[in-house]
Amino acid sequence: MTRSPLRIFFATGSWAILAFLVLPILVVIPVSLTDTSFIGLPREHLSLQHFDTFLHSPEWLHATWTSVWIGVIVGAASTTLGTAFCIGCWFLSDRAAMIARWVMIVPILVPPVVQSLGFYKFWVTLGLIDTHFGVILAHTLLALPYVTISVFAALTNLDRRIPQAARNLGAPLGMAIRTVILPSIRPGMITGAIFAFIVSFDEIVGVLFLTVRRVETLPKMIWEGIQESVDPVIAAVATILVFITLLVTAAAVARSYVASKPQAS
Protein backbone atom coordinates (compact mmCIF):
# COMPACT_ATOMS: atom_id res chain seq x y z
CA MET A 1 0.00 0.00 0.00
CA THR A 2 1.32 3.41 -0.93
CA ARG A 3 1.35 6.05 1.79
CA SER A 4 -0.08 9.07 0.04
CA PRO A 5 -0.60 12.38 1.92
CA LEU A 6 -4.38 11.95 1.62
CA ARG A 7 -4.19 8.53 3.21
CA ILE A 8 -1.94 9.70 6.07
CA PHE A 9 -4.25 12.64 6.71
CA PHE A 10 -7.34 10.41 6.96
CA ALA A 11 -5.68 7.74 9.09
CA THR A 12 -4.11 10.10 11.67
CA GLY A 13 -7.25 12.23 11.68
CA SER A 14 -9.38 9.18 12.38
CA TRP A 15 -7.32 8.01 15.34
CA ALA A 16 -7.41 11.51 16.78
CA ILE A 17 -11.21 11.64 16.40
CA LEU A 18 -11.57 8.19 17.95
CA ALA A 19 -9.45 9.38 20.89
CA PHE A 20 -11.83 12.35 21.24
CA LEU A 21 -14.78 9.93 21.25
CA VAL A 22 -13.44 7.38 23.72
CA LEU A 23 -10.91 9.00 26.10
CA PRO A 24 -13.26 11.53 27.74
CA ILE A 25 -15.55 8.68 28.77
CA LEU A 26 -12.70 6.71 30.33
CA VAL A 27 -11.91 9.66 32.59
CA VAL A 28 -14.66 8.48 34.96
CA ILE A 29 -12.50 5.45 35.85
CA PRO A 30 -9.60 7.22 37.65
CA VAL A 31 -12.05 9.66 39.23
CA SER A 32 -14.09 6.79 40.67
CA LEU A 33 -10.94 5.48 42.38
CA THR A 34 -10.24 8.73 44.20
CA ASP A 35 -9.48 8.67 47.92
CA THR A 36 -11.01 12.12 48.38
CA SER A 37 -14.65 12.97 49.02
CA PHE A 38 -14.94 15.27 46.02
CA ILE A 39 -14.66 14.75 42.27
CA GLY A 40 -11.03 14.68 41.18
CA LEU A 41 -8.06 12.42 40.61
CA PRO A 42 -6.76 10.22 43.45
CA ARG A 43 -4.38 12.14 45.75
CA GLU A 44 -2.54 9.74 48.06
CA HIS A 45 -3.65 6.30 46.96
CA LEU A 46 -6.35 4.49 45.03
CA SER A 47 -9.51 3.73 46.90
CA LEU A 48 -12.60 1.62 46.32
CA GLN A 49 -14.60 3.50 48.95
CA HIS A 50 -17.04 5.00 46.44
CA PHE A 51 -17.86 1.60 44.98
CA ASP A 52 -18.37 0.45 48.54
CA THR A 53 -20.76 3.34 49.14
CA PHE A 54 -22.72 2.44 46.02
CA LEU A 55 -22.95 -1.25 46.93
CA HIS A 56 -24.14 -0.45 50.44
CA SER A 57 -26.55 2.34 49.63
CA PRO A 58 -30.18 1.18 49.70
CA GLU A 59 -31.22 4.18 47.55
CA TRP A 60 -28.69 3.54 44.77
CA LEU A 61 -29.30 -0.21 44.72
CA HIS A 62 -33.06 0.22 44.76
CA ALA A 63 -32.90 2.73 41.89
CA THR A 64 -30.64 0.41 39.89
CA TRP A 65 -32.98 -2.53 40.42
CA THR A 66 -36.01 -0.38 39.46
CA SER A 67 -34.32 0.67 36.21
CA VAL A 68 -33.45 -2.95 35.40
CA TRP A 69 -36.90 -4.44 35.90
CA ILE A 70 -38.68 -1.53 34.21
CA GLY A 71 -36.25 -1.96 31.28
CA VAL A 72 -36.98 -5.70 31.06
CA ILE A 73 -40.76 -5.16 31.01
CA VAL A 74 -40.39 -2.35 28.44
CA GLY A 75 -38.21 -4.63 26.31
CA ALA A 76 -40.75 -7.46 26.42
CA ALA A 77 -43.82 -5.24 25.89
CA SER A 78 -42.41 -3.17 23.03
CA THR A 79 -40.89 -6.20 21.28
CA THR A 80 -44.22 -8.06 21.43
CA LEU A 81 -46.29 -5.11 20.22
CA GLY A 82 -43.69 -4.01 17.68
CA THR A 83 -43.15 -7.46 16.17
CA ALA A 84 -46.88 -8.06 15.67
CA PHE A 85 -47.12 -4.59 14.15
CA CYS A 86 -44.26 -5.21 11.73
CA ILE A 87 -45.52 -8.62 10.62
CA GLY A 88 -48.96 -7.11 9.91
CA CYS A 89 -47.42 -4.23 7.95
CA TRP A 90 -45.16 -6.63 6.06
CA PHE A 91 -48.13 -8.74 4.92
CA LEU A 92 -50.18 -5.66 4.02
CA SER A 93 -47.36 -3.78 2.25
CA ASP A 94 -49.73 -1.06 1.09
CA ARG A 95 -49.91 2.68 1.48
CA ALA A 96 -51.82 2.49 4.76
CA ALA A 97 -49.17 0.20 6.24
CA MET A 98 -46.47 2.65 5.16
CA ILE A 99 -48.29 5.50 6.92
CA ALA A 100 -48.67 3.33 10.03
CA ARG A 101 -44.90 2.72 10.03
CA TRP A 102 -44.27 6.47 9.87
CA VAL A 103 -46.69 7.05 12.78
CA MET A 104 -44.71 4.49 14.77
CA ILE A 105 -41.41 6.36 14.49
CA VAL A 106 -42.77 9.78 15.45
CA PRO A 107 -41.23 9.52 18.97
CA ILE A 108 -37.75 9.68 17.39
CA LEU A 109 -38.56 13.05 15.82
CA VAL A 110 -40.38 14.80 18.67
CA PRO A 111 -38.06 16.56 21.15
CA PRO A 112 -37.92 14.77 24.53
CA VAL A 113 -39.10 17.80 26.50
CA VAL A 114 -42.10 18.30 24.22
CA GLN A 115 -43.27 14.69 24.43
CA SER A 116 -42.73 14.65 28.19
CA LEU A 117 -44.91 17.72 28.57
CA GLY A 118 -47.62 15.92 26.58
CA PHE A 119 -47.22 12.77 28.69
CA TYR A 120 -47.38 14.77 31.91
CA LYS A 121 -50.71 16.46 31.18
CA PHE A 122 -52.30 13.22 29.97
CA TRP A 123 -50.84 11.09 32.78
CA VAL A 124 -52.32 13.54 35.31
CA THR A 125 -55.83 12.92 33.95
CA LEU A 126 -55.18 9.16 33.94
CA GLY A 127 -53.78 9.21 37.48
CA LEU A 128 -50.47 7.69 36.34
CA ILE A 129 -48.10 10.32 37.73
CA ASP A 130 -45.40 8.87 40.00
CA THR A 131 -46.39 5.27 39.26
CA HIS A 132 -44.20 2.54 37.83
CA PHE A 133 -46.88 1.71 35.30
CA GLY A 134 -46.85 5.30 34.06
CA VAL A 135 -43.09 5.13 33.44
CA ILE A 136 -43.35 1.70 31.78
CA LEU A 137 -46.09 2.94 29.43
CA ALA A 138 -44.10 6.06 28.47
CA HIS A 139 -40.89 4.07 27.93
CA THR A 140 -42.70 1.43 25.84
CA LEU A 141 -43.92 4.19 23.52
CA LEU A 142 -40.39 5.64 23.26
CA ALA A 143 -38.89 2.20 22.57
CA LEU A 144 -41.42 1.13 19.90
CA PRO A 145 -39.75 3.07 17.04
CA TYR A 146 -36.43 1.29 17.58
CA VAL A 147 -38.11 -2.12 17.79
CA THR A 148 -40.12 -1.56 14.60
CA ILE A 149 -37.04 -0.33 12.71
CA SER A 150 -34.93 -3.38 13.56
CA VAL A 151 -37.72 -5.97 13.23
CA PHE A 152 -38.83 -4.54 9.90
CA ALA A 153 -35.23 -4.60 8.67
CA ALA A 154 -35.17 -8.33 9.45
CA LEU A 155 -38.49 -8.84 7.64
CA THR A 156 -37.29 -7.13 4.46
CA ASN A 157 -34.68 -9.89 4.10
CA LEU A 158 -37.33 -12.59 4.39
CA ASP A 159 -38.52 -14.20 1.17
CA ARG A 160 -42.29 -13.69 0.86
CA ARG A 161 -42.72 -17.06 -0.80
CA ILE A 162 -41.65 -18.96 2.34
CA PRO A 163 -44.62 -18.06 4.59
CA GLN A 164 -46.79 -18.27 1.47
CA ALA A 165 -45.67 -21.87 0.97
CA ALA A 166 -46.59 -22.67 4.57
CA ARG A 167 -50.04 -21.10 4.05
CA ASN A 168 -50.59 -22.99 0.81
CA LEU A 169 -49.77 -26.23 2.58
CA GLY A 170 -52.63 -25.48 4.96
CA ALA A 171 -50.96 -23.76 7.92
CA PRO A 172 -53.26 -21.17 9.52
CA LEU A 173 -51.88 -17.61 9.76
CA GLY A 174 -50.97 -17.98 13.45
CA MET A 175 -49.05 -21.16 12.79
CA ALA A 176 -47.21 -19.70 9.79
CA ILE A 177 -46.15 -16.72 11.92
CA ARG A 178 -45.05 -18.87 14.86
CA THR A 179 -43.20 -21.57 12.98
CA VAL A 180 -41.92 -19.78 9.88
CA ILE A 181 -41.71 -16.01 10.34
CA LEU A 182 -40.72 -15.63 14.00
CA PRO A 183 -37.72 -18.00 13.87
CA SER A 184 -36.30 -16.24 10.82
CA ILE A 185 -36.62 -12.69 12.23
CA ARG A 186 -35.32 -13.60 15.68
CA PRO A 187 -32.04 -11.62 15.31
CA GLY A 188 -34.01 -8.46 14.51
CA MET A 189 -36.29 -9.06 17.49
CA ILE A 190 -33.33 -9.53 19.83
CA THR A 191 -31.66 -6.34 18.55
CA GLY A 192 -34.98 -4.52 19.01
CA ALA A 193 -35.41 -5.85 22.55
CA ILE A 194 -31.86 -4.79 23.52
CA PHE A 195 -32.45 -1.35 22.02
CA ALA A 196 -35.75 -1.07 23.93
CA PHE A 197 -34.09 -2.05 27.20
CA ILE A 198 -31.34 0.54 26.74
CA VAL A 199 -33.81 3.29 25.72
CA SER A 200 -35.70 2.66 28.96
CA PHE A 201 -32.61 2.14 31.13
CA ASP A 202 -31.08 5.47 30.02
CA GLU A 203 -34.26 7.56 29.75
CA ILE A 204 -34.27 10.66 31.93
CA VAL A 205 -36.43 13.52 30.66
CA GLY A 206 -39.71 11.57 30.80
CA VAL A 207 -38.90 10.26 34.28
CA LEU A 208 -38.16 13.81 35.49
CA PHE A 209 -41.60 14.96 34.31
CA LEU A 210 -43.61 11.89 35.32
CA THR A 211 -42.25 10.94 38.74
CA VAL A 212 -41.93 12.67 42.08
CA ARG A 213 -40.65 10.63 45.04
CA ARG A 214 -42.16 7.18 44.78
CA VAL A 215 -40.38 6.14 41.59
CA GLU A 216 -36.59 6.50 41.57
CA THR A 217 -34.60 5.27 38.59
CA LEU A 218 -30.85 5.13 38.12
CA PRO A 219 -30.67 8.01 35.58
CA LYS A 220 -32.79 10.13 37.92
CA MET A 221 -30.39 9.49 40.82
CA ILE A 222 -27.41 10.36 38.58
CA TRP A 223 -29.17 13.51 37.31
CA GLU A 224 -29.99 14.68 40.83
CA GLY A 225 -26.48 13.77 41.97
CA ILE A 226 -24.86 15.88 39.25
CA GLN A 227 -27.11 18.84 40.02
CA GLU A 228 -26.92 18.77 43.80
CA SER A 229 -23.64 17.36 45.02
CA VAL A 230 -20.14 16.53 43.93
CA ASP A 231 -20.24 13.02 45.34
CA PRO A 232 -17.73 10.74 43.55
CA VAL A 233 -20.21 7.86 43.93
CA ILE A 234 -21.62 9.03 40.57
CA ALA A 235 -18.20 8.36 39.07
CA ALA A 236 -18.29 4.86 40.58
CA VAL A 237 -21.73 4.22 39.04
CA ALA A 238 -20.53 5.65 35.71
CA THR A 239 -17.43 3.42 35.83
CA ILE A 240 -19.53 0.30 36.38
CA LEU A 241 -21.81 1.18 33.44
CA VAL A 242 -18.89 2.13 31.17
CA PHE A 243 -17.16 -1.11 32.10
CA ILE A 244 -20.19 -3.21 31.17
CA THR A 245 -20.46 -1.38 27.83
CA LEU A 246 -16.73 -1.83 27.27
CA LEU A 247 -16.93 -5.59 27.86
CA VAL A 248 -19.91 -6.02 25.55
CA THR A 249 -18.31 -3.91 22.80
CA ALA A 250 -14.97 -5.72 23.16
CA ALA A 251 -16.76 -9.07 22.86
CA ALA A 252 -18.52 -7.87 19.70
CA VAL A 253 -15.23 -6.62 18.20
CA ALA A 254 -13.45 -9.88 19.06
CA ARG A 255 -16.30 -11.85 17.50
CA SER A 256 -16.11 -9.90 14.27
CA TYR A 257 -12.34 -10.57 14.12
CA VAL A 258 -12.96 -14.27 14.54
CA ALA A 259 -15.75 -14.16 11.97
CA SER A 260 -13.62 -12.31 9.42
CA LYS A 261 -10.60 -14.58 9.80
CA PRO A 262 -11.47 -17.31 7.28
CA GLN A 263 -11.93 -14.71 4.55
CA ALA A 264 -8.67 -12.96 5.39
CA SER A 265 -6.48 -16.05 5.10
Added chain:
Amino acid sequence: MNEKLRYWMLVLPALAVMILFYIWPVLNIWGISVTEPSAGLGNYTRMFDSNAVRVSFVLTFRVAAITTILCLLLGYVLAYTISNFATRVRPLMLGLVLLPFWVSVLIRSFAWIVLLGRSGLVNDALMDAGLISTPIRFMHNELGVLIAMVHVMLPFAVLPMLTNMRGIDGSYMRAARGLGASEWRAFREVYFPQTLPGVFSGGLLVFVLSLGFYITPALLGGGRVMMISEYITYQIQEFLNWGLGAALSVALLVATAIVLLVAARFVNLRKTFLERS
Protein backbone atom coordinates in the same frame (compact mmCIF):
# COMPACT_ATOMS: atom_id res chain seq x y z
CA MET B 1 -62.27 -13.86 8.35
CA ASN B 2 -61.04 -11.55 5.65
CA GLU B 3 -57.28 -11.96 5.20
CA LYS B 4 -56.57 -8.24 5.21
CA LEU B 5 -58.54 -7.74 8.41
CA ARG B 6 -56.38 -10.36 10.13
CA TYR B 7 -53.22 -8.47 9.21
CA TRP B 8 -54.72 -5.30 10.62
CA MET B 9 -55.45 -7.16 13.86
CA LEU B 10 -51.66 -7.57 14.18
CA VAL B 11 -50.98 -3.92 13.37
CA LEU B 12 -53.69 -2.44 15.52
CA PRO B 13 -52.58 -3.01 19.16
CA ALA B 14 -49.28 -1.14 18.76
CA LEU B 15 -50.81 1.50 16.49
CA ALA B 16 -53.72 2.14 18.85
CA VAL B 17 -51.43 2.45 21.88
CA MET B 18 -49.18 4.84 19.96
CA ILE B 19 -52.02 7.06 18.75
CA LEU B 20 -53.93 7.09 22.04
CA PHE B 21 -51.04 7.54 24.48
CA TYR B 22 -48.47 9.37 22.36
CA ILE B 23 -49.84 11.18 19.31
CA TRP B 24 -52.94 12.39 21.14
CA PRO B 25 -51.12 13.83 24.20
CA VAL B 26 -48.55 15.53 21.95
CA LEU B 27 -51.29 17.10 19.80
CA ASN B 28 -53.03 18.13 23.00
CA ILE B 29 -50.13 20.45 23.80
CA TRP B 30 -51.64 22.78 21.23
CA GLY B 31 -54.83 22.77 23.34
CA ILE B 32 -52.88 23.68 26.49
CA SER B 33 -51.16 26.54 24.70
CA VAL B 34 -54.48 28.24 23.83
CA THR B 35 -56.33 27.59 27.10
CA GLU B 36 -53.81 28.16 29.93
CA PRO B 37 -53.86 30.40 31.84
CA SER B 38 -56.76 31.92 29.84
CA ALA B 39 -58.37 31.09 26.51
CA GLY B 40 -56.91 32.78 23.45
CA LEU B 41 -53.65 33.31 21.65
CA GLY B 42 -52.07 35.26 24.53
CA ASN B 43 -49.21 32.80 24.91
CA TYR B 44 -48.30 33.17 21.26
CA THR B 45 -48.29 36.98 21.29
CA ARG B 46 -46.13 36.85 24.42
CA MET B 47 -43.83 34.37 22.77
CA PHE B 48 -43.37 36.46 19.63
CA ASP B 49 -42.85 39.64 21.64
CA SER B 50 -40.33 38.12 24.02
CA ASN B 51 -36.73 38.95 23.38
CA ALA B 52 -35.54 36.03 25.55
CA VAL B 53 -37.49 33.57 23.39
CA ARG B 54 -35.96 34.99 20.22
CA VAL B 55 -32.47 34.76 21.71
CA SER B 56 -33.12 31.16 22.75
CA PHE B 57 -34.40 30.14 19.31
CA VAL B 58 -31.43 31.76 17.53
CA LEU B 59 -29.07 30.07 19.99
CA THR B 60 -30.76 26.69 19.47
CA PHE B 61 -30.47 26.89 15.69
CA ARG B 62 -26.87 28.14 15.87
CA VAL B 63 -25.74 25.40 18.26
CA ALA B 64 -27.56 22.75 16.19
CA ALA B 65 -26.01 24.04 12.95
CA ILE B 66 -22.45 24.21 14.31
CA THR B 67 -22.81 20.76 15.90
CA THR B 68 -24.06 19.36 12.59
CA ILE B 69 -21.21 20.85 10.56
CA LEU B 70 -18.53 19.67 13.00
CA CYS B 71 -20.07 16.20 13.23
CA LEU B 72 -20.18 15.92 9.44
CA LEU B 73 -16.54 17.00 9.02
CA LEU B 74 -15.18 14.72 11.74
CA GLY B 75 -17.62 11.93 10.90
CA TYR B 76 -16.70 11.99 7.22
CA VAL B 77 -13.01 11.51 7.94
CA LEU B 78 -13.86 8.62 10.26
CA ALA B 79 -16.38 6.95 7.95
CA TYR B 80 -14.05 7.34 4.95
CA THR B 81 -11.10 5.77 6.77
CA ILE B 82 -13.18 2.89 8.13
CA SER B 83 -14.66 2.08 4.71
CA ASN B 84 -11.59 2.58 2.56
CA PHE B 85 -8.26 2.26 4.37
CA ALA B 86 -8.61 0.45 7.62
CA THR B 87 -9.17 -3.13 6.47
CA ARG B 88 -7.41 -4.79 9.39
CA VAL B 89 -8.41 -2.41 12.17
CA ARG B 90 -11.94 -1.90 10.83
CA PRO B 91 -13.76 -3.86 13.59
CA LEU B 92 -11.68 -2.08 16.24
CA MET B 93 -12.47 1.35 14.80
CA LEU B 94 -16.15 0.47 14.48
CA GLY B 95 -16.14 -0.71 18.08
CA LEU B 96 -14.59 2.58 19.21
CA VAL B 97 -17.36 4.49 17.39
CA LEU B 98 -20.07 2.31 18.90
CA LEU B 99 -18.72 2.31 22.46
CA PRO B 100 -19.65 5.95 23.18
CA PHE B 101 -22.92 5.42 21.30
CA TRP B 102 -23.96 2.81 23.90
CA VAL B 103 -22.84 4.80 26.95
CA SER B 104 -25.73 6.91 28.22
CA VAL B 105 -25.82 10.61 27.35
CA LEU B 106 -26.07 11.41 31.05
CA ILE B 107 -22.77 9.68 31.83
CA ARG B 108 -21.02 11.21 28.82
CA SER B 109 -22.16 14.66 29.93
CA PHE B 110 -20.97 13.89 33.46
CA ALA B 111 -17.54 12.94 32.08
CA TRP B 112 -17.33 16.28 30.28
CA ILE B 113 -18.27 18.13 33.47
CA VAL B 114 -15.46 16.30 35.28
CA LEU B 115 -13.06 17.32 32.52
CA LEU B 116 -14.12 20.88 31.75
CA GLY B 117 -15.31 22.19 35.12
CA ARG B 118 -13.72 25.12 36.93
CA SER B 119 -11.66 22.75 39.02
CA GLY B 120 -11.93 20.03 36.40
CA LEU B 121 -9.14 17.80 35.21
CA VAL B 122 -8.21 19.96 32.21
CA ASN B 123 -7.89 23.13 34.27
CA ASP B 124 -6.03 21.25 37.02
CA ALA B 125 -3.56 19.84 34.54
CA LEU B 126 -2.98 23.21 32.86
CA MET B 127 -2.46 24.92 36.22
CA ASP B 128 -0.13 22.20 37.51
CA ALA B 129 1.91 22.54 34.34
CA GLY B 130 2.11 26.28 35.01
CA LEU B 131 0.54 27.16 31.68
CA ILE B 132 -2.26 29.21 33.23
CA SER B 133 -2.71 30.86 36.61
CA THR B 134 -6.48 31.16 36.71
CA PRO B 135 -8.92 28.49 35.47
CA ILE B 136 -10.22 28.88 31.93
CA ARG B 137 -13.98 28.74 31.49
CA PHE B 138 -14.60 25.70 29.35
CA MET B 139 -18.18 25.12 30.42
CA HIS B 140 -21.25 27.07 31.43
CA ASN B 141 -20.79 28.65 28.01
CA GLU B 142 -21.45 27.78 24.39
CA LEU B 143 -18.00 26.22 23.96
CA GLY B 144 -18.62 23.54 26.57
CA VAL B 145 -22.09 22.79 25.19
CA LEU B 146 -20.67 22.46 21.67
CA ILE B 147 -17.80 20.16 22.68
CA ALA B 148 -20.12 17.79 24.53
CA MET B 149 -22.84 17.96 21.86
CA VAL B 150 -20.39 17.04 19.08
CA HIS B 151 -19.20 14.17 21.24
CA VAL B 152 -22.74 12.89 21.79
CA MET B 153 -23.93 13.37 18.19
CA LEU B 154 -20.86 12.17 16.27
CA PRO B 155 -21.91 8.49 16.07
CA PHE B 156 -25.28 9.57 14.63
CA ALA B 157 -23.39 11.24 11.77
CA VAL B 158 -20.90 8.41 11.23
CA LEU B 159 -23.33 5.49 11.02
CA PRO B 160 -25.47 6.69 8.03
CA MET B 161 -22.31 7.72 6.17
CA LEU B 162 -20.79 4.29 6.78
CA THR B 163 -23.91 2.57 5.44
CA ASN B 164 -23.73 4.77 2.35
CA MET B 165 -20.00 4.28 1.75
CA ARG B 166 -20.33 0.52 2.14
CA GLY B 167 -22.56 0.54 -0.94
CA ILE B 168 -20.14 2.48 -3.15
CA ASP B 169 -18.47 0.42 -5.85
CA GLY B 170 -14.69 0.84 -5.72
CA SER B 171 -14.31 0.34 -9.48
CA TYR B 172 -15.31 3.97 -10.24
CA MET B 173 -12.39 5.22 -8.17
CA ARG B 174 -10.02 2.75 -9.79
CA ALA B 175 -11.25 3.76 -13.24
CA ALA B 176 -10.67 7.44 -12.46
CA ARG B 177 -7.17 6.70 -11.15
CA GLY B 178 -6.45 4.49 -14.16
CA LEU B 179 -7.46 7.31 -16.47
CA GLY B 180 -4.85 9.51 -14.84
CA ALA B 181 -6.72 11.45 -12.15
CA SER B 182 -4.72 12.26 -9.03
CA GLU B 183 -5.89 10.61 -5.81
CA TRP B 184 -7.28 13.93 -4.57
CA ARG B 185 -9.06 14.66 -7.83
CA ALA B 186 -10.57 11.18 -8.02
CA PHE B 187 -11.80 11.58 -4.47
CA ARG B 188 -13.27 15.03 -5.10
CA GLU B 189 -14.92 14.39 -8.45
CA VAL B 190 -15.80 10.72 -8.35
CA TYR B 191 -16.06 9.49 -4.77
CA PHE B 192 -17.36 12.50 -2.86
CA PRO B 193 -20.51 13.10 -4.97
CA GLN B 194 -21.54 9.50 -4.39
CA THR B 195 -21.33 9.95 -0.63
CA LEU B 196 -23.64 12.98 -0.51
CA PRO B 197 -26.79 10.96 0.30
CA GLY B 198 -25.06 9.61 3.41
CA VAL B 199 -23.79 13.07 4.35
CA PHE B 200 -27.28 14.59 4.04
CA SER B 201 -28.81 11.71 5.97
CA GLY B 202 -26.35 11.99 8.85
CA GLY B 203 -26.60 15.78 8.84
CA LEU B 204 -30.38 15.76 9.06
CA LEU B 205 -30.36 13.21 11.86
CA VAL B 206 -27.86 15.24 13.90
CA PHE B 207 -29.62 18.54 13.23
CA VAL B 208 -33.10 17.31 14.19
CA LEU B 209 -31.82 15.59 17.35
CA SER B 210 -29.77 18.68 18.29
CA LEU B 211 -32.73 21.05 17.91
CA GLY B 212 -34.64 19.32 20.69
CA PHE B 213 -31.68 18.27 22.81
CA TYR B 214 -32.05 18.85 26.52
CA ILE B 215 -29.70 16.86 28.76
CA THR B 216 -26.26 17.92 27.57
CA PRO B 217 -27.01 21.64 27.02
CA ALA B 218 -28.73 21.79 30.41
CA LEU B 219 -25.81 20.15 32.24
CA LEU B 220 -22.91 21.79 30.39
CA GLY B 221 -24.63 25.15 29.90
CA GLY B 222 -25.30 25.63 33.60
CA GLY B 223 -28.35 27.83 32.93
CA ARG B 224 -26.31 30.26 30.84
CA VAL B 225 -26.77 28.61 27.45
CA MET B 226 -30.50 28.13 27.40
CA MET B 227 -31.56 26.21 24.34
CA ILE B 228 -35.27 26.05 23.66
CA SER B 229 -35.86 22.70 25.41
CA GLU B 230 -34.29 24.01 28.58
CA TYR B 231 -36.23 27.27 28.23
CA ILE B 232 -39.47 25.25 28.17
CA THR B 233 -38.65 23.32 31.35
CA TYR B 234 -37.46 26.54 32.97
CA GLN B 235 -40.82 28.24 32.28
CA ILE B 236 -42.67 25.24 33.70
CA GLN B 237 -40.49 24.48 36.73
CA GLU B 238 -39.71 28.02 37.86
CA PHE B 239 -42.90 29.86 36.93
CA LEU B 240 -45.41 27.00 36.49
CA ASN B 241 -46.07 28.69 33.18
CA TRP B 242 -47.60 25.72 31.36
CA GLY B 243 -49.29 27.87 28.74
CA LEU B 244 -46.08 29.51 27.52
CA GLY B 245 -44.21 26.20 27.84
CA ALA B 246 -46.84 24.57 25.63
CA ALA B 247 -46.71 27.42 23.08
CA LEU B 248 -42.92 27.11 22.91
CA SER B 249 -43.28 23.34 22.47
CA VAL B 250 -45.65 23.90 19.55
CA ALA B 251 -43.13 26.33 18.05
CA LEU B 252 -40.30 23.80 18.46
CA LEU B 253 -42.43 21.06 16.89
CA VAL B 254 -43.35 23.28 13.96
CA ALA B 255 -39.70 24.25 13.50
CA THR B 256 -38.69 20.57 13.47
CA ALA B 257 -41.45 19.78 10.97
CA ILE B 258 -40.32 22.61 8.67
CA VAL B 259 -36.74 21.36 8.81
CA LEU B 260 -37.94 17.87 7.82
CA LEU B 261 -40.14 19.21 5.01
CA VAL B 262 -37.32 21.29 3.57
CA ALA B 263 -34.87 18.42 3.99
CA ALA B 264 -37.22 16.04 2.18
CA ARG B 265 -36.17 17.73 -1.06
CA PHE B 266 -32.53 16.68 -0.61
CA VAL B 267 -32.69 13.71 1.71
CA ASN B 268 -34.33 10.33 1.42
CA LEU B 269 -36.38 10.54 4.63
CA ARG B 270 -37.36 6.91 4.35
CA LYS B 271 -33.75 5.77 4.35
CA THR B 272 -32.80 8.25 7.08
CA PHE B 273 -35.49 7.34 9.58
CA LEU B 274 -37.54 4.27 8.63
CA GLU B 275 -34.81 2.04 7.27
CA ARG B 276 -32.01 3.06 9.57
CA SER B 277 -29.56 0.22 10.00
